[in-house]
Amino acid sequence: MIVRTLEEAERSERRVVTPTWESTRLLLKNDRMGFSFHITTIYANTETHICYQNHLEAVYCISGEGEVETLADGVVHKIRPGTIYVLDRHDDHLLRGITEMKLACVFNPPLSGKEVHDEEGVYPLEAEPIS
Structure with a gap:
């Protein structure tokens, strides 16, 4: 059985910080x-x-408000608590935080730990693992 708390993980190398998230x-x-x-x-x-070319992702909004715009068609979807969006086609998109948003995210295949977006918005298929 695996048991972890968000609080302990936030104080470890499991927390990855960038300028926007x-x-x-x-x-x-x-x-x-x-x-x-x-x-x-x-x-x-x-x-x-x-644009997750190597992963599929499901995103559930816990708190805050924002929007996701699919670049192929310019459609903008509002994101608020209780909304899920699923990137099932490696969708190229813009994610905007209007207020601070807290999201629960699931990735398949799983991330190794230290991934950040490259210049095209992609996570590498394999990144340096967190031990």
């Missing part, structure tokens, strides 16, 4: 569950370009 990775590839699970904070008044 931070992500605490509670479950990773080395946990051998077949997916990873993260609590991510999107900072207010930010925009992040994302």
Whole structure:
């Protein structure tokens, strides 16, 4: 059985911080569950370009408000508490935090731990693992 708290993970190398978001990775590839699970904070008044060519992601909004715009068609979806969006087609998109948003995220295949977006919004398929 794996038991972790968000509080302890936030004080460890499982917390990854960038200028527009931070992500605490509670479950990773080395946990051998077949997916990873993260609590991510999107900072207010930010925009992040994302295109997960190597991963599928489901995102559930716990708190805050924002929007996700799919770049292929320019459609904007409002994100608020209780909303889930699923990137099931490696969707190229912009994620905007209107207020600070707290999100629960699941990735398949699982992340190793230290991934951050490259210049095209992609996470590498394999990154340096967190031990």
